[in-house]
Amino acid sequence: MDGDLVARLRSTYEDLHAHPELSGDEYRTAGIAASWLREQGFDVLEGVGGAGVVGVLSQGDGPTVLLRADMDALPVAEETGLPYASTVDGVMHACGHDMHVTCLLGAAVELAADRDGWRGTLVVVFQPAEELGAGARDMVDDGLYQKVPKPDIVLGQHVAPIPAGTLGLRPGPSFASADTLRVTLFGVGGHGSRPEATVDPVLLAATTTVRLHTVVSREVAGNDTAVLTVGAINAGTKANIIPDKAELLVNVRSYSEQVRGRVLGAIERIVAAEAQAAGAPRPPTVERLEAVPALINDAAATERTQQVLESVVGAGRVVDPGLITGSEDVGILAESADAPIVYWLLGGADPAEFAGAESMEQIVQVVAGLPSNHSPHYHPVPSPTIEIGVNALVTAARHWLDSLPGDVEKPGPGSTS
Template identity: 60%
Template structure:
């Protein structure tokens, strides 16, 4: 057994977080105000300047050593408290190009931009945990590096921070810890060992035809029909080329062509999103997609091959099994076993794992619920959970503030203390 395995399997002190969490009621109102402010003022990837400024100011007030502009708009705060393990705590803070439809009094004021994935909650919970940890230094020792990451939604933020010397400048962590709010009952925490979130490949496809008047289709090579045929054929990739024991998702999220009803355009554009868990399945799906796109263009008589360009790529997020055992044991000790669950592999994607692969540190990444428990139970009982519970990236996605916020603060604090050395009691 390696030293890492031995340390990860050691029994954590599940009461370590209790003295710190007694302050949570005192800071909860301020955190609620912060969350609503961040939700009201979302910023897109690599444009999170206001958010970064708020984060940096709060970290300085907590006594952390703060560095801004890491990976363009990222913020890093370091809290050193004697000898002990080095723990990286991560939150992302970019929003999405979504028009909010929640009707909340603190709904987004930015036109066409919304925190539809809950990153505002992630920031608030990490700042809350850091407040408790900074005030409770007597109960732990070691070093905390708090990473507030930009541009997760486009899969570039973690890599940008690593490429900007994150580990050279702030040291290599012993573990990477992160969390994500999701459409589970608020007050619960879910963590899956092994491949936990899927790899994602987004592609931009441009198909070339020949424009003409809508009344003379014989003079055209219609890219709209070409694109429509491609969309339908792509539905066979998963159903006919991937084993039933493997997992893959192929989604065409956008099809854009033409400007007027009586004009056959020259081009059509598709935006594809592919999710997989293994390198073999990923390679097979990508090859099938490219083959189908090119074959449909040729079948339509296109005189130019389509362009297939990558947009974003996320690697599989693999949760270290020993790290999950250690952290989940602490969660069960704090929350109770009935509030801790295994969500299984999630087909969503995350670039938090890059911090682990780039540093060589184990990763433990978990979910915490954001749906009102009564609403969740009602939808599950009716068999309408997929329809009635807004998921991440929906214009209706809005975590209930409580107990979501408190659970996220408690989970991050508990996880951090599980890995840090015990201090004076």
């Protein structure tokens, strides 16, 4: 990659990191992306599903390949001490979406510069609101695939605290589904000195929380995987007042629809039963705030893509990271187009941190001690992460753009390949 482009990408990355934008408010970032794309000759659409930006570059008949990057930051106060740290109070690119945007900008430049070397249609998507699990669905619902060609394959990457110079990729279930629920428990309020005249929703919230945390250990088989977290309990205003309601925020992660359904059903059952046991004056309510499906990499497409990604980082450096309990809504872009998806982890941790770690077990131990995505201390090293991230997207896209249309096999209905 040209040194001037690397320098420009590094500068853009630092600018994006210093100016993070929360989900749904990514308009500055979107403007930067649109400007870069127009400069490279893409047809550009803005305002898709909110702040979404889409660029289309066609080179005759051939496959359509979609590359995606998410743009939103998190409500996290940065503590990295970087010279280009966030200038926005309480907002930070703690998940690395600034890196995703930077790498996709670089890939767009490289592929546009070599447009005579491939055929087909390249679609690049800069997506808002991934952290809400809503951005991909918002773009689709806003007519994304009425405005641009449906892809034959969707490709993308997520930066992670694995060594820069490695990529993580696995076929089949890769990222967990995510469901966020708001549970409202109703009681009868009163004076703290007379609990017998009340139905205490704080106590009800406590017993419900304890019971909910038995679902995974007692209702999910040992060879299945699920995570259930009660992340917030909100109730009351004063020590001597028993309130009349309490709220729980519950998060569930799983990889199969069967397990997902079992866990969500158990939550409904337990919440209702605990309320009844407490003598609650009315049944609780359970609201679904977020619902992101599991990301399932297409097995055949993943095998082919892994081979070309190894040409970027070297044989043996595209590793299986195991099941990832984090979630990603990019799969909605593939599912809505009835297209396969291949989505990998981009190593962003300083290789110096892994000095002396030779086995996979030792590498895993080092990763466990590093700041993770969503930490106020998390940040990928710009180099070589940017260069490898750009090259990975370009190489994977070129492979599929160079394919014959018949070579890209779309999954059938209900396929989990």
